[in-house]
Amino acid sequence: MATKHLFLLPGDGIGPEAMAEVKKLIAAMNEKLGSDFATDEGLVGGCAYDAHGAAISDADMAKAMAADAVLFGAVGGPKWDAVPYEVRPEAGLLRLRKDMELFANLRPAICYPALAASSSLKQEVVEGLDILIVRELTGGIYFGEPKQIIDLGNGQKRGIDTQVYDTFEIERISGVAFELARTRKNHVTSMEKRNVMKSGVLWNEVVTQTHKARYSDVKLDHMLADAGGMQLVRWPKQFDVIVTDNLFGDMLSDIAAMLTGSIGMLPSASLGAPDAKTKKRKALYEPVHGSAPDIAGKGIANPIAMIASFAMCLRYSFGMVDEADRLEGAIAAVLDQGLRTKDIFSPGMTGVGTVEMGDAIIAKFLG
Ligand SMILES: NC(=O)C1=CN([C@@H]2O[C@H](COP(=O)(O)OP(=O)(O)OC[C@H]3O[C@@H](n4cnc5c(N)ncnc54)[C@H](O)[C@@H]3O)[C@@H](O)[C@H]2O)C=CC1
Numbered sequence: 001m002a003t004k005h006l007f008l009l010p011g012d013g014i015g016p017e018a019m020a021e022v023k024k025l026i027a028a029m030n031e032k033l034g035s036d037f038a039t040d041e042g043l044v045g046g047c048a049y050d051a052h053g054a055a056i057s058d059a060d061m062a063k064a065m066a067a068d069a070v071l072f073g074a075v076g077g078p079k080w081d082a083v084p085y086e087v088r089p090e091a092g093l094l095r096l097r098k099d100m101e102l103f104a105n106l107r108p109a110i111c112y113p114a115l116a117a118s119s120s121l122k123q124e125v126v127e128g129l130d131i132l133i134v135r136e137l138t139g140g141i142y143f144g145e146p147k148q149i150i151d152l153g154n155g156q157k158r159g160i161d162t163q164v165y166d167t168f169e170i171e172r173i174s175g176v177a178f179e180l181a182r183t184r185k186n187h188v189t190s191m192e193k194r195n196v197m198k199s200g201v202l203w204n205e206v207v208t209q210t211h212k213a214r215y216s217d218v219k220l221d222h223m224l225a226d227a228g229g230m231q232l233v234r235w236p237k238q239f240d241v242i243v244t245d246n247l248f249g250d251m252l253s254d255i256a257a258m259l260t261g262s263i264g265m266l267p268s269a270s271l272g273a274p275d276a277k278t279k280k281r282k283a284l285y286e287p288v289h290g291s292a293p294d295i296a297g298k299g300i301a302n303p304i305a306m307i308a309s310f311a312m313c314l315r316y317s318f319g320m321v322d323e324a325d326r327l328e329g330a331i332a333a334v335l336d337q338g339l340r341t342k343d344i345f346s347p348g349m350t351g352v353g354t355v356e357m358g359d360a361i362i363a364k365f366l367g
């Protein structure tokens, strides 16, 4: 069995607290299940800026490129509010996504049965929810040029970001969405704003063509992204797979987080294209949440998004489907037992901290 090389980037705020639970899990899998994970660890975000003056060093970037998979915690925080824009903590994550060409960001929003009553939405709206947001991750307004603030010389400034999408980018992300839909309920909803954006017109055209050419067996709907946000909170169970651009995907997945009870529940996988020879994909797994400065250091962060991101790593990078299923099952079982971190707590449940939640999931997973 070949050693599986994981590169860990815990980052800032609650990132290291959540990652500590995954580190325990990896050690337990090596010790108790005979898994062969080798881990190395680097700095990203504000902590990397403090150490090297950059949001990720070239050496750590090279390690991320060489690893079988990267596990990422979270970056950012008020401590770095004043650092230059180019080296702000978030730039480290954006560089990882761009340089590793991780164009496909899979963000599943699943409402565990035990949490159906904890959502801010009515129980019947979220009960049994299982949707997947497929977000384009290396294009759009996050990366388009020009991106600048210019001085207009009349006491005014102009801030510019540019939304850019080429045909191949829309084609490949919609292909991922259609392929995944075939393994689920066979239904894709594409979201853009073709009523006001040229890139939205192209997005709609290319998704339609890709569907017609290769995926006509999959049901396809189109929805304007603002209406999509509304429908996500009105009746989210109408969706199966949502495919959308970088910015809309970022916002819609934060909205979807609340359908599951908390943003502390949402994992994600960021995948590249399969290598032509080895068929291996570059991959990074990270929770959808940020560094949560308001609760960092208190031991109360929910580690489930990070642990579930590792389950996605087992599934997508290593084909360890059985282990991934069992880990997700362990999360559900611990929630069924009534264990709750503060973000998902409700009366009558057992309040626990980050470490207790991690320990309980690991114990359940190991059986
Ligand atoms: N992937 C990443 O590293 C991301 C980083 N950020 C950065 O994180 C920093 C904070 O951003 P915010 O907008 O506050 O978003 P956030 O996701 O960090 O926090 C939003 C709210 O959710 C809560 N929360 C988040 N994760 C939680 C968890 N695991 N358990 C319990 N509660 C949790 C926080 O306490 C906060 O009240 C910023 O610097 C931002 O740029 C934001 C999003 C993603």
Ligand SMILES: CC(C)CC(=O)C(=O)O
Pocket: 090, 093, 094, 250, 288
């Ligand atoms: C670069 C990140 C901080 C942007 C974000 O919020 C996300 O990707 O979820």
Ligand SMILES: [Mg+2]
Pocket: 250, 251, 254, 288
């Ligand atoms: Mg976000």
